[in-house]
Amino acid sequence: MSSIIMQVAIPTQTNFLRNNLFHGFSKLRRFSATATTHRGLRARCSLQAANEIQTGRRTGGYQPTLWDFNSIQSFNSEYKEEMHLERAAALIEQVKMLLLEQVDDVRCLELIDDLRRMGISSHFDHEIAQIFNSKYFNNNETGERDLYSTALRFRLLREHGFSVSQEVFDYFKNDNGTDFNPSFAHDTKGLLQLYEASFLSAQGEETLEIAREFARKFLEKRVVDHEIDDINLLSSVERALEFPAHWRVQMPNARSFIDAYKRRPDMNPVVLELAKLDINIVQAQFQQELKEASRWWNSTCLVQQLPFVRDRIVECYYWTTGVLERRQHGNERIMLTKINALVTTIDDVFDIYGTVEELQLFTAAIQRWDIESMNQLPPYMQICYLAVFNFVNETAYDTLKEKGFNSVPFLRKAWVDLVESYLIEADWYYNGHKPSLEEYIENAWISIGGIPILSHLFFQLTDSIEEEAVESMHKYHDIVRASCTILRLADDMGTSLDEVERGDVPKSVQCYMNEKNASEEEAREHVRSLIEQTWKTMNKEMMMSPFSKYFVEAAANLGRMAQCIYQHERDGFGMQHSLVNKMLRSLLFDRYE
Structure with missing residues (x-):
């Protein structure tokens, strides 16, 4: 495996993308079931331990595996083929242009968020870092007065390792500073982003604690009272209340978010095509890795x-x-x-x-x-x-x-x-x-x-x-x-x-x-x-x-x-x-x- 671990901008040359971007299909190093001992010998075991297993001891009551060795080894995907990798490389270039040419700051943040949730943001690490460093991190943090964009920006920056003060939310509090202003109780999109942002709080950040309770209370009320007419927004609110985005892993949840994204009226067809193609290409890579791990497990x-x-x-x-x-x-x-x-x-x-x-x-x-x-x-x-x-x-x-x-x-x-x-x-x-x-x-x-x-x-x-x-x-x-x-x-x-x-x-x-x-x-x-x-x-x-x-x-x-x-x-x-x-x-x- 590579001894160089760093963030790399994806080159613009399509051939390089095709050959290197999905390099998971290249030969994977196999970790052998044996190893060199301190005496330079290969330690192996040919015991028949199963003959020694005794009855009458505790059991975990676990069911047999759902996938035996042969079934795992039989998995094969067409998405390893060159034509799919070439198409994905071309789509990645188009989405890069969407990111870098986006003049609307909020739409740019929304696109970054969508790429992350659909499991394709790693293709754009360099571009995203460039955007955050040039546009958002250097902005006056108290200059924004929109709850939705302020909370979205705060969350994305913290997710990417930037230290952003909770004080950006002080403007949205009441006169006493003890709670958020009730005038924001009907801003469903703003409440949703405020709620999601609150889960990036550190110890002692009281404002974010208040934010979570405020947002949760009014989001739950709006759901119960059927006050959210937008079905896509309602689905996002229910999903967040069930489990916040910050606690969700990327790839195991990508498919469900792609499903949600394609129903949205603001869906970008290029982004959607890339997300759908990429998840199948990744699945093909995952299957190859699983087969390698399964061969090792079987050999033990x-x-x-x-x-x-x-x-x-x-x-x-x-x-x-x-x-x-x-x-x-x-x-x-x-x-x-x-x-x-x-x-x-x-x-x-x-x-x-x-x-x-x-x-x-x-x-x-x-x-x-x-x-x-x-x-x-x-x-x-x-x-x-x-x-x-x-x-x-x-x-x-x-x-x-x-x-x-x-x-x-x-x-x-x-x-x-x-x-x-x-x-x-x-x-x-x-x-x-x-x-x-x-x-x-x-x-x-x-x-x-x-x-x-x-x-x-x-x-x-x-x-x-x-x-x-x-x-x-x-x-x-x-x-x-x-x-x-x-x-x-x-x-x-x-x-x-x-x-x-x-x-x-x-x-x-x-x-x-x-x-x-x-x-x-x-x-x-x-x-x-x-x-x-x-x-x-x-x-x-x-x-x-x-x-x-x-x-x-x-x-x-x-x-x-x-x-x-x-x-x-x-x-x-x-x-x-x-x-x-x-x-x-x-x-x-x-x-x-």
Whole structure:
């Protein structure tokens, strides 16, 4: 994979676009199931661990995979063909002209917003940055007096990492400054943008807190009282009230926004054609990446050897399409799919099958991090241990080869911290301990598995690796903790009941219920508020993070994708929730017509 990570303007030459823009179809690096050990040998495993699997242990009750190996390998799309890539390159050039020649500032902002929501804005990174730097960021922030355009501009600038003061909204407050002026209560478009903008607030930004409550109250009233005649505007309001745009991942939601865009009277046919063509081209690229990840998963034999683990390689890959949304990150999506699958496997070993003595042995082996440690493990754990050991060492080898940095100690720390947090939860379970919510979260933001994901991504998405940044990342900088905390809390909201029913430790919902003698709905409302507060930390870090642009983007998207997978507080991963399954199929398998 490329060792150069930077924002690049798309050249104007059509041939260059055709050859390079959709380079996801070029040969992808394959991360082997084996790796070089510290003695220069290739560590392999030919165990028949399945023969050692015992009955009478816990089960997760998971259904078999919906997609077997052969069905995944059979997927093939015509949108890999040259004619489609050439047409897309030509359309991109036309949309670039639309962006750069747009004289109406508000229409330009609206187009940028539409491109983002339809999943095609990455083609125009250079042009969008040029527009923001030349037109909007340098404007007098208090010069605008229109609620709609002020809120739209504020949101887009913050989404793109600009630090914009909440004071731009002071003009719209009442005389006391305690609330927004009620004269804006009938400005539906302005209220909608104000509501969306409020979700980019950081800690202590009271104006944005007031803005959210004001906008929510009057938007809900206008919906209930049937006061919004424009069906497209009504749909946008209902969608925002259900889930704000800032919390939505790009690609898994792109299709539904394309559907909405084509119904709008102001729809631009060139933009629409590009969006429809691009989503099919991206789907073809995603299928190629999924097939590569599936071949790796099949070669590990983990499902065959450990039949109690979740066979969810398609879902593991689907996660990555939200976390890593850019076309050039195909190898990183494949790598992240493997991490997801390995974390899921270890999680099932700890949560479902392993005895506490076996789990202690596995944790000690990960801590020692050598091949000899395998000899202390039962056969079913040996294959799991070796899969992780080989994968980590090989990805570290690639980092050393391409970027001259030895990442092994840091990657090892991430996996050690993960299994140690799993062991703490196992001890809680076997000892019948009911942690307080604070005690639970202090461990659970690690046990959710986000740290290995972010650690590996850090080394892949950082061009020039500096020791200070590496140390900050692996001391778990605020952006790391915020990302993992959102991931954990969203997961708990979707999976806690199923996990407690099969005998797992209490999750955040149950911890709050036990500690406060609260009802389940009261506990869920509290966890929702924790997610909102954690997003404020994330928003601050997105504006002033010391890390690379692409890493910050991935950290935020990890939280967003968790909220997508566990939306409506259902398990869209382990239990294959129908709504998430429908979104997965539409993105990965169903051609957009």
